[in-house]
Amino acid sequence: MESKTLIFDKVTKSYGGLNALDGFSAELTCGIYGLLGPNGSGKSTLMKCIADIIRPTSGRITYGGEDIYSLGADFRKVLGFMPQDIDFYHSFTAADVIKYFTLLKGGKYNAETVEQALDGVNLLSSAKKRVGGFSGGMKRRLGIAVTLIGTPEVVIFDEPTAGLDPEERVRFKNLIREMGKTRTVILATQIISDIEAVADHTLFIKNGQLIKTVKNDKNIQSHTDVLEEMYMDSFGQKADSHEE
Amino acid sequence: MKNNMRGGTAQLLGFELKKLLTAVNIIVFLILMLVKPLIMLWYYPPEYDFNLNFYREYTETLYGEHTPEKSQYILDERARLDDIISKERETADAFTNGELTAEEYDRYNTELIRASNRYPAFERAAAHCEYFDSLSESGKTPWWFYELPLSEFLAGFGADPLFLVFIIVFGLRFFGADELYGMSLSVGATPYGRQKRSALGIAALVIFCTVGCVISMGFDMLSLVMRCGGEYFNMPICSMEIFADCGYDVTVLQYLLLILLVRITWSAALCVILLTVKRLVKNTYASLAVSAAVIFIPLAAANALPDWLKTTLAGSQLTGFSVAETSLDVSVIAAVATIAVFFAISASFRRKL
Helix, strand or coil: CCCCCEEEEEEEEEECCEEEEEEEEEEECCEEEEEECCCCCCHHHHHHHHCCCCCCCEEEEEECCEEHHHHCHHHHHCEEEECCCCCCCCCCEHHHHHHHHHHHCCCCCCHHHHHHHHHCCCCHHHCCCEHHHCCHHHHHHHHHHHHCCCCCCEEEEECCCCCCCHHHHHHHHHHHHHHHCCCEEEEEECEHHHHHHHCCEEEEEECCEEEEEEECCCCCCCHHHHHHHHHHHHHCCCCECCCC | CHHHHHHHHHHHHHHHHHHHCCHHHHHHHHHHHHHHHHHHHHHCCCCCCHHHHHHHHHHHHCCEECCHHHHHHHHHHHHHHHHHHHCHHHHHHHHHCCCCCHHHHHHHHHHHHHHHHHHHHHHHHHHHHHHHHHHHHHCCCCEECCCHHHHHHHHCCCCCHHHHHHHHHHHHHHHCHHHHCCCHHHHHCCCCCCHHHHHHHHHHHHHHHHHHHHHHHHHHHHHHHHHHCHHHHHCEHHHCHHHCCCCCCCEHHHHHHHHHHHHHHHHHHHHHHHHHHHHHCCCHHHHHHHHHHHHHHHHHCHHHCCHHHHHHHHHHCCCCCCHHHCCHHHHHHHHHHHHHHHHHHHHHCCCCC
16 A cells, blocks of 8 residues: 655644644654644644544645645545544444445445454444444444544544453554554544554644654653653643553 | 446435434324324314205216306206295285195295205305306316315315424434434545535435325325215316316326425425524524424414415415415425525535534
């Protein structure tokens, strides 16, 4: 898979007089990027801008050299986005959700692809169960499966591990590691250990600005401590360093 | 490739329909549909008016296509009745003068009472005949049949508030489902999660409403059969004076089917109105209030509407006017125009999701 560069060029998003994003600039290529910042730092706004849910007040976001808003649906075809608060129509079964999103992404499904998608997040046994009866963790797992439909080139996860049990977190991290080899994965979280475990780079975001980029060295035994220290330095508050 | 896309579109439409077919929606739909015949029965109880029996007798005597012979029959009958009634004084005098026997005078009195009792019904039949004669120039062929119950039923056959409530509740629930279930972002980030899905959503709701319209009309027809019998469905609509201005030479059944078409077109218009309202007003209760206002204001202010608007909206269920007042083609055009206008509003105010 050819890797294209996702470039943020002085992206600003204002609400009234308040800048949720303030001249954010970065270049992301193939790999896993951890987006770290406190609440209200602009993480979600940035991800909504990438997903074309909202558009920047100024600045550009390009993918492979082309403006993502000009690409429109063509860009969304290569995008996988899992928002923080995710749920699905309660009358749908897990299999229905997979089929529905496969169609929304312009793909085709069959029994095998649906099984594969659900098996990847350990929900195969719940394929025929209605989403209305799912726990929060099951819905997040289903959200992960939905995000990965169509093997997107750019994948965005907003707080993906919240509500997942330890076993599922491990499974999710393995999945992300695999994905990061061939595509651009953006992982926004406040849980430092998640970023430490999988991210190749950590982007520190504060008041809508990129204040620091760190290439993660997974050879350092206590990398979590390093990141936590940086977090403290950058934001002046303690991050969630461990899994809940 | 194209076939694949078509297949995908059909499957997506199937899922949009599945969103509508929840257990709660189906139960509410069935309750509304069961309540309707009860209301219809209460509103149009079967009526037995013995005073109209004479009129019924005339219509049964003249049953069938209107012909000049039937006009002549009315003229002859008028002459006969007038003759009997006009001789009252003369006959009384003849009996007083001994020119008539008591038996002959009794026989005359019996005829006089019959003629007097029959006269109002005859006047009605004569007016009906006059109306039929006036149609001869238009080329329409009215039929004689006992049309009063049917005419009365169709004159009161206008708005269906239950159906309007049904559309508002289901439409808003449907268009608000993404926000309700927190799916706006994940769906909006997909290539076909916006315009195409909106269009398919409207299509699904229109299909659902069409089925609702058909069932609702089915209940109306059932009420009509209970009240008037089913044999009159094939009668020309022009046989009833309330359709004097109707421009269509069709049967009762065909007219009801045309009304169904108008209602379906207006249902589509209502769906687009609801989508627009939902896009402009995010809050569920506020959108419910705005939708109810937009849809029920014409019903509440029906009498204040100008005539052209009355005839336009009469078949739409948006007013309480009789379907007999409907200008079907204008109404369909108005519905299509409403769809276009609200689509334009919806598009210009369209939020990102």
